[in-house]
Amino acid sequence: RTSITSRYETVYRSTTAQEEAALDVATAREADAALHLLQDASLGALTVYVVPETSSHLPQGINVYVGKHRSALVRAGGGLATLRTRLQQLTQVMSFTASSIAAALSDRLPDGQLGPDARRHLKSSLGYEITFSLLNPDPKSHAVDWDIEDAVNRYVQPVLDKLSLVANFSVDSQILYYAVLGVTPRFDKESSSFLLSAHSLPHVINPVEARLGSSAASLYPVLNFLLYVPERSHSPLYIQDKDGAPVSTNAFHSPRWGGIMVYNVETPASPQASLPLHVDVDMVRVMEVFLAQLRLLFGLSREELPPEFLLESPGNEGLANWELDRLLWAHTVENIATVSTTLTSLAQLLDKIGNIVIKDDVASEVYRAVTSAQSAMAKLAVGHLHSAFQASKEAVTSSERAFFDPSLLHLLYFPDDQKFAIYIPLFLPMAVPILLSLAKIVREARQRKKEPTKMD
Amino acid sequence: WRTRAGGQPPLQAPAGAELWVWFQPTVTDVDKAWKELSNILSGIFCASLNFIDSTNTVTPTASFKPLGLANGTDHHLLRYAVLPREVVCTENLTPWKKLLPCGSKAGLAVLLKAERLFHSSYHSQAVHIRPICRDASCLAVSWELRQTLTVVFDTFSSGQGKKDWSLFKMFSRTLTDACPLASQSKVYVDISPKNKEKELLEVTPPPASVYEAIVQGDKRTYAVYDLLSPSLFNTSRSLNVQLKWKRPQDSSELPTPILHAQRYVSGYGLQTGEISTLIYNTHPYRAFPVILLETVPWYLRLYVHTLTIITKGKENKPSYIHYQPAQDRRQPHLLEMLIQLPASSVTKITIQFERALLKWTEYTPDPNHGFYVSSSVLSALVPSVIAMKDVDVEQSPLFTSLFPSSDGSSYFVRLYTEPLLVNLPTPDFSMPYNVICLTCTVVAVCYGSFYNLLTRTFHVEEPSRGGLAKRLANIIRKFRGVPPL
Numbered sequence: 026r027t028s029i030t031s032r033y034e035t036v037y038r039s040t041t042a043q044e045e046a047a048l049d050v051a052t053a054r055e056a057d058a059a060l061h062l063l064q065d066a067s068l069g070a071l072t073v074y075v076v077p078e079t080s081s082h083l084p085q086g087i088n089v090y091v092g093k094h095r096s097a098l099v100r101a102g103g104g105l106a107t108l109r110t111r112l113q114q115l116t117q118v119m120s121f122t123a124s125s126i127a128a129a130l131s132d133r134l135p136d137g138q139l140g141p142d143a144r145r146h147l148k149s150s151l152g153y154e155i156t157f158s159l160l161n162p163d164p165k166s167h168a169v170d171w172d173i174e175d176a177v178n179r180y181v182q183p184v185l186d187k188l189s190l191v192a193n194f195s196v197d198s199q200i201l202y203y204a205v206l207g208v209t210p211r212f213d214k215e216s217s218s219f220l221l222s223a224h225s226l227p228h229v230i231n232p233v234e235a236r237l238g239s240s241a242a243s244l245y246p247v248l249n250f251l252l253y254v255p256e257r258s259h260s261p262l263y264i265q266d267k268d269g270a271p272v273s274t275n276a277f278h279s280p281r282w283g284g285i286m287v288y289n290v291e292t293p294a295s296p297q298a299s300l301p302l303h304v305d306v307d308m309v310r311v312m313e314v315f316l317a318q319l320r321l322l323f324g325l326s327r328e329e330l331p332p333e334f335l336l337e338s339p340g341n342e343g344l345a346n347w348e349l350d351r352l353l354w355a356h357t358v359e360n361i362a363t364v365s366t367t368l369t370s371l372a373q374l375l376d377k378i379g380n381i382v383i384k385d386d387v388a389s390e391v392y393r394a395v396t397s398a399q400s401a402m403a404k405l406a407v408g409h410l411h412s413a414f415q416a417s418k419e420a421v422t423s424s425e426r427a428f429f430d431p432s433l434l435h436l437l438y439f440p441d442d443q444k445f446a447i448y449i450p451l452f453l454p455m456a457v458p459i460l461l462s463l464a465k466i467v468r469e470a471r472q473r474k475k476e477p478t479k480m481d
Numbered sequence: 482w483r484t485r486a487g488g489q490p491p492l493q494a495p496a497g498a499e500l501w502v503w504f505q506p507t508v509t510d511v512d513k514a515w516k517e518l519s520n521i522l523s524g525i526f527c528a529s530l531n532f533i534d535s536t537n538t539v540t541p542t543a544s545f546k547p548l549g550l551a552n553g554t555d556h557h558l559l560r561y562a563v564l565p566r567e568v569v570c571t572e573n574l575t576p577w578k579k580l581l582p583c584g585s586k587a588g589l590a591v592l593l594k595a596e597r598l599f600h601s602s603y604h605s606q607a608v609h610i611r612p613i614c615r616d617a618s619c620l621a622v623s624w625e626l627r628q629t630l631t632v633v634f635d636t637f638s639s640g641q642g643k644k645d646w647s648l649f650k651m652f653s654r655t656l657t658d659a660c661p662l663a664s665q666s667k668v669y670v671d672i673s674p675k676n677k678e679k680e681l682l683e684v685t686p687p688p689a690s691v692y693e694a695i696v697q698g699d700k701r702t703y704a705v706y707d708l709l710s711p712s713l714f715n716t717s718r719s720l721n722v723q724l725k726w727k728r729p730q731d732s733s734e735l736p737t738p739i740l741h742a743q744r745y746v747s748g749y750g751l752q753t754g755e756i757s758t759l760i761y762n763t764h765p766y767r768a769f770p771v772i773l774l775e776t777v778p779w780y781l782r783l784y785v786h787t788l789t790i791i792t793k794g795k796e797n798k799p800s801y802i803h804y805q806p807a808q809d810r811r812q813p814h815l816l817e818m819l820i821q822l823p824a825s826s827v828t829k830i831t832i833q834f835e836r837a838l839l840k841w842t843e844y845t846p847d848p849n850h851g852f853y854v855s856s857s858v859l860s861a862l863v864p865s866v867i868a869m870k871d872v873d874v875e876q877s878p879l880f881t882s883l884f885p886s887s888d889g890s891s892y893f894v895r896l897y898t899e900p901l902l903v904n905l906p907t908p909d910f911s912m913p914y915n916v917i918c919l920t921c922t923v924v925a926v927c928y929g930s931f932y933n934l935l936t937r938t939f940h941v942e943e944p945s946r947g948g949l950a951k952r953l954a955n956i957i958r959k960f961r962g963v964p965p966l
Contacts, residue, residue, distance in 0.1 A: 164583075164661045164662055165661045202582050202583055202584070202662060203583060203584050203586040203587070236579065238525070238579065301661065447917065450917060450918075450921040451917070451920060451921050451924060454921065454924055454925030454928075454929060455924050455925070455928055455929070457929070458929050458932045458933060459932070462932075462936055
C-alpha cells in the first residue's frame with residue numbers, strides 16, 4: 026500500500042546586515058519588495074522574519090503579514106507559545122497541508138474518505154487550453170463587440186506567464202450566435218427581472234457544450250469561459266445563490282470545466298431605438314471575474330484566514346509565489362501517484378496476458394518512467410520542488426507513452442481458449458482409441474500380475 | 482455527377498471524400514502535420530478522414546495551385562488524398578452547418594434540413610479556406626472560409642411528372658428572414674432562355690432585379706431575390722420561389738460542356754486489366770491543354786510502357802509527364818500529364834495494369850465488393866465561346882469566387898471522372914474452417930478404424946444363452962415354422 030508522509034524542515038538564523046537595512050523601511054510592502062531582492066529562496070522554501078512587537082511595519086491589530094513572494098513578517102509578542110501558534114498557522118496558509126495533499130490524491134482514494142468538495146480542482150496535466158466564448162442568442166437585438174485580444178494580452182497573459190512553470194497554456198476565443206442556455210429563466214415581479222435559481226444552474230451548461238466544439242481538436246484539457254448576453258426578451262438576467270439573493274458578480278463556475286458570466290445590457294431609454302443595439306463589452310469587469318474563476322479552478326482559493334493575518338495582493342500577476350508553490354506540491358504528488366497507478370496496471374496487464382511482446386522502446390519508456398518517478402520522490406523528500414516537479418512530469422509522459430502504445434492491444438494476441446478450440450477437434454478423436462487401448466493394456470497387465478499361476 | 486443529364490456543374494467533386502492542403506513554408510515536417518490535420522478534421526466533420534495515410538496520399542506537381550493570395554512554388558508542401566469509399570451522410574451535414582455563424586436558425590440555411598437534402602440524386606459538401614485581401618488596397622490579409630453545398634433534386638420523378646418546382650416542394654420550408662450577421666443574402670434563379678424567341682418559364686414572385694453574367698462560356702440570366710432588402714417581405718411573411726414551365730418541353734437537352742471525360746476498366750479475368758480514359762473537347766475551333774492527374778493504388782501494378790494516348794487516330798505525345806511509381810503498401814501510383822486536346826476531338830488514354838495478391842489480413846470485410854480506384858482529376862483553362870468581362874469583386878462576390886477568370890477569354894475548370902471498382906483475386910476465407918473439418922474427420926474416421934483393426938485382440942466368448950433379441954427371433958420363427966436358433 027502507498028502512503029504519503031510530509032514534514033517541514035525549519036532552520037533558524039539571525040538576520041544579516043542587508044536584511045536589517047531592507048527591513049528598515051516604512052511599510053511592510055516595501056520591506057517585502059526589498060527582501061525579495063536579497064533572498065535566494067528556491068521553489069518550495071519560505072522565509073519568515075520575526076519582527077519586534079513594537080515594529081511599525083505591521084498595522085494595528087495585524088500580527089502576520091504575508092508577502093507576495095516567498096516571505097512573511099511575523100510580530101513577536103506574547104511569548105514563544107503564541108509565536109509558535111502563529112508560525113504554525115502561517116505554514117498552514119502558505120505551504121502545503123495534509124488536506125491539500127489528500128485533495129491532490131482525491132482521484133485515487135475511495136469515495137467515502139473525503140468530503141464532497143474534494144474533487145474540485147483541475148487534474149494535473151502537461152498543458153491546458155483556455156477558450157473564451159461570447160454567446161449571443163439574439164443577434165437581431167444586440168450587436169456585441171468585445172476586444173478580447175487586447176484583454177487577453179493585458180490581463181490574462183501575465184497570469185499565464187506566471188503559471189507557465191506549471192503547464193503550457195494556449196488561449197483562443199470565439200463568438201457563438203443563437204446559442205441559448207438550457208434553462209428558461211423565471212420572471213420575478215418584485216425586481217422586474219429574470220432569475221436563474223441555484224439548483225437549475227447544472228442544467229445550463231449541457232446544450233451549450235455541444236456548440237463549443239473545443240474537445241475535438243486539442244490534446245490538453247479545455248477550460249471554457251463563457252460570457253452570455255441574454256436576449257432582449259429575457260433582460261435583465263440575474264443568478265440567484267442558494268439563499269435567493271442575486272450574486273454580485275452574476276457568474277458561476279463548474280469545477281474542472283470552466284465558468285459562465287451573464288452580462289446584462291441596459292435597455293435604452295427610448296423604446297424606439299433602432300435594433301440591433303450596439304454593445305461594447307467592458308472587458309475589465311469581465312476579466313476580473315474570469316481570472317478569479319481561473320484561480321478557483323486551479324485550487325488557489327484562499328481558505329478562511331485567521332483574523333490577524335494580512336495578505337498582500339499579488340497585483341497584475343494574479344497569484345503569489347507561495348501559491349504557485351502550493352500548486353506545484355499538489356501537482357507533483359498527483360503526477361507521482363498517476364505514474365504508479367499507470368505502471369501498476371501495465372504490470373497487471375502483463376500478468377493477465379502471458380504472451381504479450383514488449384517492444385524495446387516500450388521497455389525503455391517504462392524504465393525511464395520508473396527512474397524519473399524514483400528521482401522525483403527522492404527530491405520531494407529533500408524539498409527540491411523544482412527538480413522534483415520536472416522529474417514527475419517526465420515520469421508521467423514516459424508512463425503514458427508506454428501504457429498507450431498500440432502494440433499492447435489485448436486483442437492482438439490469441440487468447441488461450443482459441444488455441445484449444447482449434448486443436449481439440451484434431452487431437453481428441455485421435456487420442457480416444459489410444460487412451461482406451463492404454464487403459465486395456467494396464468488392466469491386462471494388472472490381471473496378469475494377480476494370477477501368474479493361471480498358465481497351462 | 483452525370484454530365485449528360487446535368488450539364489456542367491458549378492463546382493464538381495469526386496466520389497467519396499477529398500482533402501488537399503497547401504502547407505505554409507514554415508512547417509518542417511509536412512507528413513506529420515498532414516497526419517495530424519487529417520485526424521483533427523476527421524473529428525470535426527465526423528468523416529472517416531483518419532483513414533488517410535501514406536498509402537493514399539500523393540504530392541501532385543502541377544494540378545493543384547494554391548487558392549487565394551498565396552504563391553506556392555514548392556510542391557513538396559502540397560498533399561492530396563481521396564477516399565473513394567466514404568459516403569456523405571447526415572452526420573457530415575451537422576458539423577458543416579455548425580460552421581455557419583447563424584447555424585440553421587436564420588437566413589438561407591433554414592432550408593437545409595437533412596431529410597430533404599439527402600432525398601436527392603446528388604449531394605456534395607465542400608469547405609474551402611484561403612487567404613484573401615481584406616479590402617481593395619490589400620494591406621491586410623484575412624482568411625476566407627467558403628462552404629458549398631451542391632444538391633440535385635430530381636423533381637421529375639418525385640413531383641408527379643411535372644418539371645415545376647418550388648422551394649417548399651424541394652425543402653419543405655420557405656425563407657422567412659435573412660441572417661442578421663450577413664452582409665449579403667441572395668437567391669439566384671437561372672432563367673436563361675433556351676431559344677431566344679419565347680418565354681418558356683415563369684418565376685413567382687417576380688424578382689426585384691435580374692442579373693446577367695457569362696458563366697462557363699454561356700450567357701446566363703439570373704433572377705435575384707435579395708433577402709436583406711426590406712421590400713421583399715412586404716407582401717408576404719415568407720418567400721417561396723416557384724418556377725413553372727409555360728409549355729411542356731419537347732426535348733430537354735442541356736448543352737454538352739466543352740470539356741468532359743469518362744473512365745472505365747476493361748479486360749477480363751483477375752490478373753490483368755486496362756484503364757481507359759476518354760476526354761472530349763467539343764469546342765468547334767480552339768485547342769487547349771489539359772492536366773490529367775491519376776492516382777492508382779499500389780495493388781494495381783501499372784505498366785507505364787503500355788501508356789498510349791491516341792487522338793483522332795494518331796498518337797499524341799504529352800508535353801509534360803510526371804510519374805511516381807508505387808511502393809508496395811507505402812505509396813500509390815501518381816501519373817500527371819499535360820495533354821494538348823485539338824478542337825472537336827476525342828482523346829483516349831489507356832494504360833494496362835496487373836492485379837496484385839494481397840495478404841489475407843489486408844482484405845476488407847467485404848472483399849468481393851471490389852476495391853475502389855479514386856477519380857482522376859482534369860484541370861484546364863477552357864476557352865470560352867463568348868468573351869467575358871471583368872466583374873468587380875465587391876459587386877458580385879459569389880460569381881467571382883465560384884467562376885474566377887483572370888482574363889476574359891478562358892475560365893478554369895476542374896473535372897473529376899468516375900471512380901472505378903476493380904476486383905482483386907480474392908482467396909476463399911472459409912478455407913481454414915474447411916481444413917480443420919476435413920482433417921479432423923479424416924483423422925477421426927480413418928485413423929481410428931485403422932488403429933482399431935491393428936490392435937484388436939480376439940478372445941473366445943461363451944455362447945450366451947440368449948438375450949431378448951434371440952428370444953423374440955425364436956418366437957417369430959416358431960410362427961413361421963422354421964427351426965429355432
